[in-house]
Amino acid sequence: MPSSTDLAGRLALVTGASRGIGYFLAKELAAAGAHVIAVARTVGGLEELDDEIKALGGEATLVPLDLTDMAGIDRMGGAIHERWGKLDILVANAGILGVISPIGHVEAKTFEKVMAINVTATWRLIRSVDPLLRASDAGRAIIMSSGAAHSARAFWGPYAASKAAVEALARSWADETKNMALRVNAVNPGATRTAMRAQAMPGEDPETLPHPSEVAARIVPLASPALKETGLIFDVRENRFMQYRMPE
Template identity: 70%
Template sequence: MSDPAFENRIAVVTGASRGIGYFVARALGAAGAHVVALARTVGGLEELDDEIRAAGGPAPTLVPLDLTDYDGIDRLGAALYERFGRLDVLIGNAGILGTLSPLGHVDIKTWDQVMAINVTANWRLIRSLDPLLRRSDAGRAVFLSSGAAQKCKAYWGPYSVSKAAVEALVRTYAAETLQTPIKANLVNPGPMRTAMRAKAMPGEDPETLPHPSEIASAILDLSAPACTVTGKLYDHPSREIREFLPICS
C-alpha cells in the first residue's frame, strides 16, 4: 500500500534478492519508493521487480552487482547522481557468514572475504553515496548488524568481528552527520528464517523462527523522514531502540 512518506523517495537496498533485503525492498517499493535493488542473483532481483509492480509500486531499478566490485559502487553513485541528483534511503543489508571455526583455523581467503563484504563494502557505499544522501531533505541510512557483534561466541570470529566493525562504522558516520539532515542507525534482526541462519544452524527448525518479512516495518520506520534518532541500534528481539554505552568512562 502506498505511503505518502515514501512516495518519490529514492532507496538503495543491498542484498535485495532474498531474505531481509528482499522483503525490505518489496515493502519500500509497495510504499511508493523508487527502489534501486542491488544483489548478485539476477533471478531474485527479477522476482522482486514482479512483486513490487504487482503491489502497485514504481518499477525498481535492478543492479546486478557484487559488492566487492568497489569501482562498481562508485559507478553506482555517479549513475544515481546523473539520474536522480540525490539519494533518500540507503539500506546496507548484504552480508555473509563465512565459516564457523576457531580463529586459528580460519583461512585467510575466508577472513578477507567476510571483511570485504560485511565491512569494506559498507564503507565504500557510505563513501560513494554520502554526497547524495546530503542532497536529500531527509537522508536515512540503516545498516544490519547482529547480536554476534556483542556476544562474541566461540567459533563465530569473522562474522562477530565484522558486525562489531559495522556498528563502529555506522556510529562514526552518525557522529559525522549530526549537523545534517542524515540519520544513520543499525538494526539487529535477531535469529530469522534466512539462508544464512540455516547455514549457521543446520539442525534448527526454521519454522520456529520469525519470517524475515516481519522486520521490514521497523526498518521502514528508521528509513522514514519522520525518524529522529541517529547513531542507535534497533534490537528487534526486544523491540527497543538501544543506546550504545561508552567503552570506558
Template identity: 60%
Template sequence: MASPDLSGRIIVVTGASRGIGWNAAVALGAAGAHVIAIARTVGALEELDDAIRAKGGSATLVPLDLRDLDAIDRLGLSIYERWGKLDGLLGNAGLLGLITPVGHLDPKEWNDVMTVNVTANYRLIRSLDPLLQRSDAGRALFLSSGAAEKCRPFWGAYSTSKAALEALVRTYAAEVASTSVRVNLFEPGPLRTQMRAKARPGEDPQTLKHPSAVAPDLVRMLSPEFHDHGTRFEFPTNSVTHFLD
C-alpha cells in the first residue's frame, strides 16, 4: 500500500528522538509532512533531522522536556504564530518508571511517570486542540499499551498512567466527535525499543519487531484520508475496537 501524501501537513511528534517516535517522524517526513519533533536530547534530534532530510523531508526541532508543562503552552503559541494551524499530533512520549511494588514506588518516580504519560498529554490537548480545529482534517493519535488493562504486578505506575491516558483520550474523542478532528489510540505491542529492553532485560530483542514496523500504520492514521474516530488499534493483532460505540 502506498504511503499517504502528507505534503503541506504540519505534524507534532513527541518522544521523537528514538524508537517508535523516531521511526514515525522519519516516515511522516518521507510522506511529505513537516515534522515538529519534540524530545529532550538535542543531539538525538539533530540526528533525526539528518535522517528526515535524507528521505526528502523537513522538520522543526523542539528540545523540550514534557515535564515543563508551561513550555507546552509556549509550543502551541509558536505553532500558531508560524503556521496558524496544526494537522496532526502523535502523542508518543512515555516513561516506564520503576518495575517495583506499588508500596515501594518513590513519589518523585510516580509523579514523573504520571506527568509525562498523562498530564503532558492533557496539556498538549489543551494547547494544540485549537490548532487542530483550524486544520481541514486534524488528527490526534496517542500511544497506549496493553498494560492499561493487564495490570501486572510491579507495573503500577506505568499501568495506571496508560489507563488514565486512555480515559483522557476517550473523553477528548467524545468531545470533538462533531468536528473535523479525529482522535484515536494506538497499541504498538512488544517492539525492539529501549523501554522494552528496560522492562524485560532477559528478553532476546531479536525476537521482536523493529519499531519501524508500526510506522506505516501511524502515518496512515494521521493522514487526512483516515476518517475513523474513537478507535483503539492494536498492532499485534491488526484489530480495531470502537470505544465510542
C-alpha cells in the first residue's frame, strides 16, 4: 500500500458523492490533487461539496444523476471520453440499504430497487468507464462493498446479496485486467457514522463509530498510481488487504 498519495493531474469519478463516505472520499481525492467528477442525485449536497473542494484549492465537475437512469450513466461515460479521453480513478460508492426485514416480507419493488442501484448501476458504470480506465497509465477502480456480503446476517438479505454480487463483479473485472495497468479492488468500510448506518441500526450511538472522513482517508491510497494490488478486498478497520477465500 502506498505510504502517500499524490493524485496531481489525475481524474476521479465518485458516485454517491453528496454525503457520507462518498462525500469525504471526493474531498480527500481533491485534496490529493485529483479533479473530481462528483455524481449524486442531491444537487444541494453536490454544491456544498464543490464549495469545500474549491476551499481546498481543488476542482470538481458536478453531475446530478439518478443511477437508475442507465442511459444517463452511458451518456456520462461518453461525455468523459469527449472531454478528457480517459479516466484515472473510479470510486463506485453509491448504494442503498433497502429494508431490514425477513426475506419473505421484502416487497418486490424494494428488492428490485436495491439490485438496480447497488448492482445493475454498478455494472453499467463499469461497462461505461472500463475503456476510459484502460486508457489511463494507471487506472484505479475502488468498488465499495460491505461486511454484509460475507456475514449474510438475518434480515439483511437484499443488501447482503447486492454487495456479494458487486464483489463478484469486481473480482471478475480484476481477473480480466490483471495483466494491464488497471487495478481493481473492493472495500469493506466497516461500521461508519453515516445516514445508512443510522437507518440500519437506529438504536446505536453514532459517536461510537468512526466518522466517514476517517474512513475516506484510509481508502484514498487505493487510488494511487503506485498501488500494486488487484482483485482483493481492503478492510478499512484492519487497514489491510484481505484475500477472498473459498469455503473449506
